[in-house]
Amino acid sequence: MPATATALPNRPSRTPSARPRPALALLALLVTVVVAACTPASSSTTDAGSAPTFTLRVGATSVTGTPSGSLGWGDKTGILGDRLKAAGVKKIEYSYFQSGKDVVAALLGGAVDVAVVGDNPTLTAKGNGADLRLLAFDQVHQDAWLIGAKNGPTTIAGLAGRSVTAPQGTIRDRAARQLIATAGLTGKVEVKDVPTPESIAGLSSGSVDATIVTGTGAADLANRGYPVLDKTMAHGLGAVGTTVALSSFVDGHPGFEDAWRSGLTATNADVRAHLDDYTAWVAQNDGVDVALVRQVTTADTFNREALPADGLAELQAAYDFLAADGTLKQPFDLQQWVGQA
Numbered sequence: 001m002p003a004t005a006t007a008l009p010n011r012p013s014r015t016p017s018a019r020p021r022p023a024l025a026l027l028a029l030l031v032t033v034v035v036a037a038c039t040p041a042s043s044s045t046t047d048a049g050s051a052p053t054f055t056l057r058v059g060a061t062s063v064t065g066t067p068s069g070s071l072g073w074g075d076k077t078g079i080l081g082d083r084l085k086a087a088g089v090k091k092i093e094y095s096y097f098q099s100g101k102d103v104v105a106a107l108l109g110g111a112v113d114v115a116v117v118g119d120n121p122t123l124t125a126k127g128n129g130a131d132l133r134l135l136a137f138d139q140v141h142q143d144a145w146l147i148g149a150k151n152g153p154t155t156i157a158g159l160a161g162r163s164v165t166a167p168q169g170t171i172r173d174r175a176a177r178q179l180i181a182t183a184g185l186t187g188k189v190e191v192k193d194v195p196t197p198e199s200i201a202g203l204s205s206g207s208v209d210a211t212i213v214t215g216t217g218a219a220d221l222a223n224r225g226y227p228v229l230d231k232t233m234a235h236g237l238g239a240v241g242t243t244v245a246l247s248s249f250v251d252g253h254p255g256f257e258d259a260w261r262s263g264l265t266a267t268n269a270d271v272r273a274h275l276d277d278y279t280a281w282v283a284q285n286d287g288v289d290v291a292l293v294r295q296v297t298t299a300d301t302f303n304r305e306a307l308p309a310d311g312l313a314e315l316q317a318a319y320d321f322l323a324a325d326g327t328l329k330q331p332f333d334l335q336q337w338v339g340q341a
Helices: 022-038 069-077 079-087 100-108 119-126 171-182 196-205 215-223 247-252 256-273 275-286 290-296 309-324 334-339
Strands: 054-061 089-097 114-118 132-142 145-148 163-166 190-193 210-213 228-231 239-246
Touching: 054 100, 069 079, 069 132, 069 256, 069 275, 079 089, 079 256, 089 100, 100 114, 100 119, 100 239, 114 119, 114 132, 119 132, 119 171, 119 239, 119 309, 132 247, 132 256, 132 309, 145 171, 145 215, 163 171, 163 196, 171 190, 171 210, 171 239, 171 309, 196 210, 196 215, 210 215, 215 290, 239 247, 239 256, 239 309, 247 256, 256 275, 275 290, 309 334
Parallel strands: 054 089, 054 114, 163 190, 163 210
Antiparallel strands: 114 239, 132 239, 145 210, 145 228
């Protein structure tokens, strides 16, 4: 995460020939202290005759060090920034993290204003007492594939007595457990906490029986002959991408919630209208074959409503699973929470 620079109050310059008188120096110091104490962390400024403006700090995961998905397209086209101007956003500053858990931790710690993460870290944080506001989904119907090793089981049933790998606390971890439960294999298949790169390497060596992979990585493995044992979307268990902020931030920035929703839904509408251009950009940005991107990218993933009913159903399924397995230490009323958005 890039370091956030803290603005230091300007100090009057001193030269031997120009020394301020003590009374004026004291007055200047008092004014500087008051101004510094009243300046919010988001660096809000007010131009004469205009509403306060501020730099919006957005946290997300990224393997390229640039905004990706809907967020990236909104940044590239300028759609997101244009819509956010109505709420006083003069600039968007991005910070990138290794996992959704890290993004949420940065949000709770005050390092970013908005977190763009999967539903798993959002629900886990909310279910552990965080005062989060659900702003919008950036994508829905996100699929996860259970990929097996070559010369191993060709169906999920064949994993009985074996193991599946997935990074703990992620959507992939939940997807593994959901697919195991759906297949009636709970207690018969172990889920091991292994990062995705090591899991994929293990598939190749045969030391890993199966792992959960998403996006172009899943399509690439399938095209190279690794068996696809199951998919979450085959059971209506797709994940959603969430965008959340602290309630205190939303309450302190009137109009931001509506502007953010407008920016995301307008971005997604533009993606759907220019899907070939979007997938070509993703392929170039991620350094992968555009055919792989188009194999796993469908228009219905990009919701044109902030919180569409089908996305809410997927979020509810995720909540129910996490509540049942004890991940949520403080279960909450999901529908009431969504209704506050």
